[in-house]
Amino acid sequence: MKIVILNKISSVISLLRVQQWYKNIIIFFGIVFALELVSPANIFVSILGFIALCLITSAGYIRNDILDLQQDKIHPEKCKRPLPSGQITLKKANTVFLIIIGIGLLLSFSLDLLFGVFMIALIINTEIYSRITKNIVFLDVFAIGINFVIRAVCGIVLINTPISPWIVFGVFCVALFLGFMKRKSEITTLKNSASSHRKVLSRYTKFSLNISVFISAMMIITIFTIYSVIGPFDDGRLILTIPFIALIILRQLYLSKINHILIQKNEFYKDKLTAIVIISYSIFTLILLYTDFYSNFILTNL
Secondary structure, X not given: OHHHHHHHHHHHHHHHOHHHHHHHHHHHHHHHHOOOOOOXXXXXXXXXXXXXXXXXXXXXXXXXXHHXXXXXXXXXXXXXXXXXXXXXXXXXXXXXXXXXXXXHHHHHHHHOHHHHHHHHHHHHHHHHHHHOHHXXXXXXXXXXXXXXXXXXXXXXXXXXXXXXXXXXXXXXXXXXXXXXXXXXXXXXXXXXXXXXXXXXXXXXXXXXXXXXXXXXHHHHHHHHHHHHHHOOOOOOXXXXXXXXXXXXHHHHHHHXXXXXXXXXXXXXXXXXXXXXXXHHHHHHHHHHHHOOHHHHHHHHHO
């Protein structure tokens, strides 16, 4: 009996794609760069916003699985998911979807009206992607980019600070970069069977994706560099973090070049070097933003 219950719980967790929740950490960008990380009230509301965002995005994954059920049943990998494999019935999937999206929206609107509106926008964008834009070349990745921009902006809205165009453009470019790398990896790995995995892949070429990856990578470095020089921190403290960003981008380009499995799975953070650099960048950025390290030790020695 316990085994059956545990299997059902495991199936629901898999249906929610809890492993994808790490993407919602982006909601904390606003509180970090707005220097509001010292406010317990803003930290608390951001955590609640993160929970609401996780529920809404999980509802989006379930909805996508419901719409793609027949296609996923004949797919060599997606057929193992809870819904197409029969671990969870369509009726139960719809029930979980309604419960999750209901709780998510209730929590969202209780936190902030505008935050709730953005959650509605996220749901609409996800629905349009599942039905239309995921099959349109380039627009599929752009739709994903918009999805991530909404997540980032939600975090800014919650703490009542002005929406930063730097975060909007930066997040959008990062989403494009990761999305194009994934499409390139899928084409390289699946070759002639790529279109059966994802219809839009039949309209992409390896050359166009190489160009797209390169352009989006350069845009990330350019935007972050400009932000570091003329952004809100006019003393140039964030210039010291540019090498970290450059190294992360170059590492991803290398992994894409060798078609590493982590790129196809969008699990770049599992790469040890990438993880080390991201953690180092995060710690160093917090030190620069929230301590006197830069003014006391860097500026005084220049």
